[in-house]
Every structure is written in structure tokens, then in C-alpha cells.
Amino acid sequence: MSSVFAERMARLRAAMKQTGTGLVAIGPGSHMQWLAGFYPHPDERPCLLLVGPEKAGFLMPALNAEAARLHSDLPMFEWADATGPDAALSAAIDAIFPQRTGRIVIDETMRADFAFLLADALPVLPRAFTQDTLGLLRSIKDEDEYRRLKACALLNDAAMKAARAALKPGMTENAVAEVVRGHFSQNGGQPLFWIVGASENGAHPHHATGDRVLKTGDAVVLDIGGRLDGYPSDMTRMAIIGEEPEGYREVHAIVERAVQAALAAAKPGAKASDVDRAARDVIADAGYGDYFVHRTGHGLGIDAHEPPYITATSDVVLEEGMVFSIEPGIYLPGRFGIRLEDIVILRADGPEIFSELPRDAYVA
Known part of the structure; x- marks a missing residue:
């Protein structure tokens, strides 16, 4: 052994x-x-x-x-x-x-x-x-696990950049997903999942990527992940095709504030529910509480979903070395959805984000 x-x-x-x-x-x-x-x-x-x-x-x-x-x-x-x-x-x-x-x-x-x-x-x-x-x-990662998770997160960043660079009107969601899969496969990784949801499809958090054609004015959810050296990645960013839909900027700003509130609440000794509450309160106070329909996060390790789960009911006490997502979202039926997701490792002074990509919406 x-x-x-x-x-x-x-x-x-x-x-x-x-x-x-x-x-x-x-x-x-x-x-x-x-x-x-x-x-x-x-x-x-x-x-x-x-x-x-x-x-x-x-x-x-x-x-x-x-x-x-x-x-x-x-x-x-x-x-x-x-x-x-x-x-x-x-x-x-x-x-x-x-x-x-x-x-x-x-x-x-x-x-x-x-x-x-x-x-x-x-x-x-x-x-x-x-x-x-x-x-x-x-749930508490060692240095070797951190290294592997970081490497996969950087590969995920590159796959996201490739997908965003390919975006244009007339592409299908599936064509964007193929760019993601190809980037992982061509760079030593394995694609795990690829949610590409344009406008009304993005209002479904677990949309099944399909043949919807992208058009000017779409807000596109890009939630992708892969595996490298035994460990996975997971990240969600937003893209706009040409021009943003009505109301998009306001909602994106609210979700970003929710991310920042959750990051500020994520400290060793805090409960997972404290982090969920911090994100949820921002969205609820802005009037969109009914449209944040899932937990704030999940753990990431060998499995893409594992403890700790960042939910409203979890009394798990967060510890240094835990790795989990922070991914609040607002989903407006028939219009668009916005989810911003980062994976973090909890350090003594708070969370360290694995991704090096800003959460601003990319304009194609």
C-alpha cells in the first residue's frame, strides 16, 4: 500500500x-x-x-x-x-x-x-x-487532490474559452457542446457534462442540450465539466449573442451579488446552511426568491457531486480543505436563466476559487 x-x-x-x-x-x-x-x-x-x-x-x-x-x-x-x-x-x-x-x-x-x-x-x-x-x-482535500482539481479547473477554463469563441448566430446548442467535448478530449481530459441553454432553455437548470439554434439576443447558459487525472471540474458562465435581452443586466448583477455574499459567508466554522442563506437572501431581497430553485452548491472530489452539500437545511460545519461549488441562479420561465458557478477550496481565511475566468457575461 x-x-x-x-x-x-x-x-x-x-x-x-x-x-x-x-x-x-x-x-x-x-x-x-x-x-x-x-x-x-x-x-x-x-x-x-x-x-x-x-x-x-x-x-x-x-x-x-x-x-x-x-x-x-x-x-x-x-x-x-x-x-x-x-x-x-x-x-x-x-x-x-x-x-x-x-x-x-x-x-x-x-x-x-x-x-x-x-x-x-x-x-x-x-x-x-x-x-x-x-x-x-x-470531503477534506489534501495537497495532491488540490493539485489535480486545480489542473482540471484550468482545462475547464480553456474549454469554456473555446466554446465562447465559437459562439455565433446560427449554431445549435449541440454544436457548442461539441466544441466543449472536443476540447477536453483533445487535451488529455474526458468530457463529463455540457449544459448549453439558450434563452428560454436556460430557464431550466438541468436543460438537455439540443438543436435549438442560437440567435441574436440570446442569453446562453454554459455549464460544463470534465475529468483530468481522476478528478473533475464544474463551472457555469453566461454568454450573450450580440445584444442582451431586456432585464438581463439587472438579473446578472443580482446573481453576482449572491455569489459574493456566499463567498463572504464561507469560512471555517460556518454551517453549509449559512452559505446557502447568504446567497438566497440576496436573491430574495431583490424580489426573485421564487426563481432560485436549487441549492447553492455541492461538494466536488473524485465525484462531481459529493458532500458537503450547500443547502438550506444542512448543519454540516465547514472545515478548511473542503471543496464545493457556489452556484446561485435565477430562472425566468420563457425568458432566460442566469447561473454563475465557481468551485472553491476553503482556506483558513476563506474560499479560494479554482477557476481563473471572470464571471462577467461574454458577448459573442
Whole structure:
């Protein structure tokens, strides 16, 4: 196990001790990727990384075991299709969790049948999800994660510049999206998503980019993201085709003030709901509260959406090193939508923005 993953395992065990956790069970996915550096092909065959106070190992389908050993020196408790996983799981629990005391933390993203298999094997112990153990550790990024996120954000900036430079009347939303996808693919990244919403389509926060033709006077939402070196990016900017629609400048200014208010509220020790409230109050006070229809932000790490979530109801206390979006918006049905989104990492004195692109509307 490399020093990075050994250090993460040690941090997890410290969190387990602090929370009275006897066993952490992780399925194939981003939790396993973060802790072990890989995950096997995810299918219906039960596969778990089990972490106890002193030992850890994999419940592993036999057909994946040899490949998994190329990535990890942890013990493999193998099972074959002909025999099923029950005996291997029992052996893994005996070796890794012999005391059978304390609560079990279950990866909330694993398949339900994997979770039920584990629950049936340990039926009387209390259970929890990862929010105060592995999930909390993942939400606080280390320097290597910061470096990867920053690099992907800069690639995202370049993809946004390419898309904006290509904008012209007569293009379709899909044609703009193709510029975004092409830029990521041609520069070592993978495109993840591309929302291009012209005027009335931009009033739908999760508009499905289509064949709407851009025309003079359109306000265009550009929400794009990609992946580079295992980590994603996410950013939203606005563009105007020729001339801004009526009322656009006022609404853009309100959303910008909401971004600035949220940035000012984002401090270590603040609650996620404080940041949401700061943005939401600006928009509500301007008379557009009913048109801000989503949360203010979400975390970003291995996953494009992960904790912490910046919502009105979240009592999560923000900590230095957390990475999340600030993305208030106003959506006026039949007219246009405006969303301005930046990803930030929380420092001791407040948020550092990853993107280096201004939030001003680009005029094509």
C-alpha cells in the first residue's frame, strides 16, 4: 500500500475509534477508489473492502482477484460463482472483525444487495453511513487532490474559452457542446457534462442540450465539466449573442451579488446552511426568491457531486480543505436563466476559487 493510501487508512481508523465504529464496509466506487486507489469491475457479484480497527481485506469474486492483487496487497477472501459469497464473507469477518462490537459503517453508494448481505451476516449491530468517517475524510482535500482539481479547473477554463469563441448566430446548442467535448478530449481530459441553454432553455437548470439554434439576443447558459487525472471540474458562465435581452443586466448583477455574499459567508466554522442563506437572501431581497430553485452548491472530489452539500437545511460545519461549488441562479420561465458557478477550496481565511475566468457575461 502506497504512503498516500496508508495515511488515508490510518486517518480512517482514527475516525473509527472516535466514533465507536468497529467495521467499515465499502463497495466498488469512489469511496474504494479514494481509500485503496482502485476498484474492481462493479457488477452484481458481491465485492467489499472491509476495514477493521487493525486489519482490512477484500471480499472478492475469484475472477477479479488476480487483477485486484496488481493494485493491493490486502488479503483477498475469494469466492466463486459455483459456491457463492457466504463462506468467504464469514471468513473475512472472522479475520477482520472478530470482536463483533461497535457499529458498522456501510458505504451509502454500494448496491443494496451487498448491504443486505452484510447486514444479514451481522444482524444485531447498529449501522450508519459514512458521513462522520470516510465521507468526512473525503470531503477534506489534501495537497495532491488540490493539485489535480486545480489542473482540471484550468482545462475547464480553456474549454469554456473555446466554446465562447465559437459562439455565433446560427449554431445549435449541440454544436457548442461539441466544441466543449472536443476540447477536453483533445487535451488529455474526458468530457463529463455540457449544459448549453439558450434563452428560454436556460430557464431550466438541468436543460438537455439540443438543436435549438442560437440567435441574436440570446442569453446562453454554459455549464460544463470534465475529468483530468481522476478528478473533475464544474463551472457555469453566461454568454450573450450580440445584444442582451431586456432585464438581463439587472438579473446578472443580482446573481453576482449572491455569489459574493456566499463567498463572504464561507469560512471555517460556518454551517453549509449559512452559505446557502447568504446567497438566497440576496436573491430574495431583490424580489426573485421564487426563481432560485436549487441549492447553492455541492461538494466536488473524485465525484462531481459529493458532500458537503450547500443547502438550506444542512448543519454540516465547514472545515478548511473542503471543496464545493457556489452556484446561485435565477430562472425566468420563457425568458432566460442566469447561473454563475465557481468551485472553491476553503482556506483558513476563506474560499479560494479554482477557476481563473471572470464571471462577467461574454458577448459573442
